Amino acid sequence: MLGFPTLIALHSVGMAVVVGLSLMITLRLHGILTGIRPPQIPRLLTVAVWGFVLNLVTGLAIFVTRGSEYIGSAIFLIKMLLVIASAAILFWLRQRLKAERPTAEMSVGDALARGLSLAATVSWFGAVVAGRLIAYLSDLYR
Amino acid sequence: MIRDVLVWISGSPLADWVVSSRYIWPTLESIHFVSLCVLFGSLLVIDLRLIGFYRERCAPMVNLLIRLSLAAFAVNLATGVLFFFGNTFKYVNNTAFEIKLVLILVAGANALYYKLRLSHIVDSEEVSLSSVGVGALSLLLWAGVIVCGRMITFYAA
Numbered sequence: 499m500l501g502f503p504t505l506i507a508l509h510s511v512g513m514a515v516v517v518g519l520s521l522m523i524t525l526r527l528h529g530i531l532t533g534i535r536p537p538q539i540p541r542l543l544t545v546a547v548w549g550f551v552l553n554l555v556t557g558l559a560i561f562v563t564r565g566s567e568y569i570g571s572a573i574f575l576i577k578m579l580l581v582i583a584s585a586a587i588l589f590w591l592r593q594r595l596k597a598e599r600p601t602a603e604m605s606v607g608d609a610l611a612r613g614l615s616l617a618a619t620v621s622w623f624g625a626v627v628a629g630r631l632i633a634y635l636s637d638l639y640r
Numbered sequence: 641m642i643r644d645v646l647v648w649i650s651g652s653p654l655a656d657w658v659v660s661s662r663y664i665w666p667t668l669e670s671i672h673f674v675s676l677c678v679l680f681g682s683l684l685v686i687d688l689r690l691i692g693f694y695r696e697r698c699a700p701m702v703n704l705l706i707r708l709s710l711a712a713f714a715v716n717l718a719t720g721v722l723f724f725f726g727n728t729f730k731y732v733n734n735t736a737f738e739i740k741l742v743l744i745l746v747a748g749a750n751a752l753y754y755k756l757r758l759s760h761i762v763d764s765e766e767v768s769l770s771s772v773g774v775g776a777l778s779l780l781l782w783a784g785v786i787v788c789g790r791m792i793t794f795y796a797a
Binding site for chain 1: 662664665666669670673674676677678679680681682684685688689693694696697698699700701702704782783786787789790791794796
């Protein structure tokens, strides 16, 4: 049941959740998508965290199965650095915005939160691209 | 007849271009994946509202996100067609690919139903049985599309 194809497929779904929501929350913090009211932003970040947890679990399982193919690839190491940076910002942002206890009327997130949210989204997309390139171009960069 | 079309597609200049460099396919796949994140993220924000995860009025945002998701879908359709040209017989008689296409058609019908019958709901703070159903079905169908898409390579002959 939890064979390699299933793990890979679930990893793609988790990716869509965490990367997609990271983009949406960044757009919201930059004043677009204001239909998302401030109290909902930390809740959406929690959904993104669950997408990340799914990918942490499936990613570790994939690594246990096929790790020897990845560990020598520079692209894989770049992907890991981008994932760690993005995930660290995701957790930080969630704590930060939760602590603000935003009400419907207030503005949410300061310049640091906006900037790091954008950086995390760019980094997530970089990790997505790196993840694809591992499969095709790893032999070029060892 | 269909066979002739498939053979023509797989031998067309466009097919030749897709496989003319080892960098083109991974670039197209990267674009396909980035765009699927944009599509799924947009749909999550819309569908979570339909399900009642939050209930605010947000019709202008939903309309913007519908346009964003359509643009992202267009990118995925275009890159998807290029995959089909570049490796036609990977997709023919591929169960995962066939299920993926059916799920996309059903998801499209589900979205059309929202547009024709349910779009008023995001102009209120309400949810209804049908909005919860449409939102949940949308997320399940698109997650299924992603799963089947990723499975294509494992079902290839």
